[in-house]
Amino acid sequence: MGRLDRIAEPWGTRTPYARGEKWPVRVDTFLADGNGAEHPDRWVRSASVLHSNGDALDIAVKDGRIVGVRGRAEDRVNHGRLDPKDLYGWQAGASPDRLTRPLVRRGGRLVETDWDTAMDHIVARTKELLRDQGPSAIGFYTTGQLFLEEYYTLSLIAHGGLGTNHLDGNTRLCTATAAEALKQSFACDGQPGSYTDIDHADVIALFGHNVAETQPVLWMRILDRLAGPEPPALICVDPRLTPVARAAAVHLAPRPGTNVALMNGLLHEIIGNGWTDAEYITRHTVGFDELERRVKEYPPERAAEICDVPAEEIRRAARALGTCERLVSTVLQGFYQSHQATAAAVQVNNLHLVRGMLGRPGCGVLQMNGQPTAQNTRECGADGDLPGFRNWADDAQVADLGRVWNVDPSRIPHYGPPTHAMKMFRYAEQGSLRMLWVTGTNPAVSLPELSRIRSVLSQERLFLIVQDLFPTETTELADVVLPAAGWAEKTGTFTNADRTVHLSEKAVDPPGRARPDLDIFLDYARRMDLRDKDGGPLVKWHDPESAFEAWKECSRGRPCDYTGLSYDRLRGGSGIQWPCDAEHPDGTERLYTGGAFWSDPDYCESYGRDLVTGAPVEPTEYRAMNPYGKAVIKSAGYLPPHEQPDGDHPFLLTTGRTLYHFHTRTKTARAPQLQAAAPEMWVEISTGDASELGVMEGDLVEVSTPRGSVRAKARVSGIRDGVLFLPFHYGYWDIDEGSEADEAHGRAANELTLTDWDAASKQPLYKTAAARLRRIRAQDGSPAPAPTTAASAPLGAGVPETRGGPAAESDEDVRGTPPTEGDT
């Protein structure tokens, strides 16, 4: 057993393994000092909700308080490992800042009240709006943080109870393109690959995915392969010098917004050199000819010119991708939040389709999620889609949902695609959406163009309900604030980015009067007296387990089939991957084995959309194109981004995250080790640009776009020339009231981003805005407060390394190869 400062060494000790071997077990534990934490009263089963990796862990409880966490050795996802957010993030739950009582706005101020008053107020307003305008007045904006049972209940209330089409989650910012790219290529959501593919791959390609910071435990798995015999080669596409880029055999750092051109250049080489699986293409796909024609327009030289990367590097990357035997590709925000998001992500699917590399060990695509429970938002329909990956454009599937819910199908809105988040905010801006219920998210910091969002949310005529753990920039603007119980204070299940379902059990009581989100929704449905078509209660469950059982029925026979799972089964072992049914009682490791897709016109979730205009493909069109349910190869040409640098705004601005924080920091800033590791806003600039502008490490600079400006210290880093980076985590709740940054709204990166979104996935674009940078002055001589451990590492010398010190010492227990394991 070793002890390690896991702030300074985020990925811990290496446990090398060879291709095809099992990933060794290493159990990571962090227990708060003192209070006899070494001897907790009990360990409670859970998994991490601070990223989408789904690291399984047990929570140590002593005297009714959480005192630490320990990774679960037998879990398929992490084999015992935890990342820094897993290790330290739980401390936020006990913060004195928690919301403990409902609040209502009276005379312009939020004042404490009781649950009856708050809920009756919400119900009265709902009924009034339903009477005056109907369901189109009401919208829900949820998160990627709740549990499956909660999303499913919310989805039923919104779709089947109120009949509104306005339901989405902040997963729109995060994972909408993953879902849409899967729907475009496979006509259905659902992650094709598995994390175990890492164990078998000989090339791992990461497209806009800084896995070292967003899913550190998955990166540990890759690092352990790299440290073992026969290591895989990494291909990295990222404008920053991330840990992935440093370890890569080929690093392509394209100009932001040019991913489609790059992908087409790669496909040009792969198809041109005949590195394709012709038989797979004919038997299992439609649309190849058009792709072939399209990518002919993108010889590496042309792609190189658009992307500003050497043509030779494109050729090298293509050769690796085209000639390897087992290819794993992963995709995240560098594609999803950038220009032509879906079109670019779909080209990664195409890469695997033309190479016939799906559904076998080591051959998988991972269209990643950011949010921990985003997968459930999608499955349960809390992102507006219909539950169980049902197709809103297929009347038979809507009727089937009506059967499950015992409601008249005409009550379920399906006259058009669901209203995505950006559109809901637009409707609120125009005044036709008059009640917005926000659960577990902070749009006043996370949405683009914040000044606009603030003005939308603070309108008198909008009735804003915010349900959260902490006061945030968004609760500030609310009419009613509901205190919610958080992770470890309630029971439920959730599913990670590789379809692994975990049970998370209640370990401690929530503070004060805070209640689980599920209880709040159930209470609302009861007070609203929502009924099914026979006059029975619409929501027929009363607690997490009965909600889960109801969901199982809804998922029966659908791609995300949960019928083989139960709370007991999840308690018995550890995480299990869906589909899990009678046929696959132990879950399913990989989808689409043997080229069998869920794209039959009568079964599929989606007929797809036009990649450029976003218009849904009509059912007849889809039937004509894909009568036998194959995968769909969709091609796309490169289009220049809507906002381009010019003389006034010569830089491209990209935003992103750091390893130590999650989302708008409401939790991670309240874990001292994490907050100390990345305490403040910074700006990254390349060495070339810095020397041209006379900017030194630690200088105060101002970055502006036509929408606003942000001041922060400069970090001279390995980012490519012409690009600036801002972390998006920092808002206003933890700066001094009345300070310069507070009054000027000069800290949050989203003051600068533009309102524009991908036409197909409706995901906002955070990675392509034109910006300018101005040096304000040298500061106190200290460097920028950016971590030195990962992508924000300084290039120059003299910056002290990021350390956690004694407070961050964690235990590491390397146990070697697991004796048995679920994967095959």
Next chain:
Amino acid sequence: MKIGLVLRDLHREERELARELLHTAERHKTSHDIHHLALDLADWSHRHIRELAELAERYDVTLDPEPDDEPGPVGRLREKGSEIIGRRGEAGRRGDAGLLLLRDLRRICQQASAVSVDWELVAQAAQATADDQLLDLAQRCHPDTLRQLRWANAELKETSPQVLTS
């Protein structure tokens, strides 16, 4: 041969479609998706116009490859106004921006249908005269027109329930 006449008609209708798209983009600046896409789709029509003009010479027809349909100073002024109304219609007038959008989208649908019919005529004529170049042009451009049409139609479908019920 009346092919020249059809080309002239098509040129005029494409130009009108581009103009409709540009005006829609202008009027709905704060409906960001409409704004950006209408601009992008106007480019498609401009490309068609250029290619048409080039080919029309063979039929002794002179067509302007770059008609100047950019919104002028007046258009820009209107744009600014639309931004203010679009952001925050006064209570009671809030439906206006929505209704205006429905009307604009409907006009784009109609105009794109007209263009689509003209492309069909051109394709027929090209086949009858075995003019491969003209046929190729029609086969490349007509699908764009159909996508423009489907876009406007899909936006109408998506937006109308909200506008008409609020």
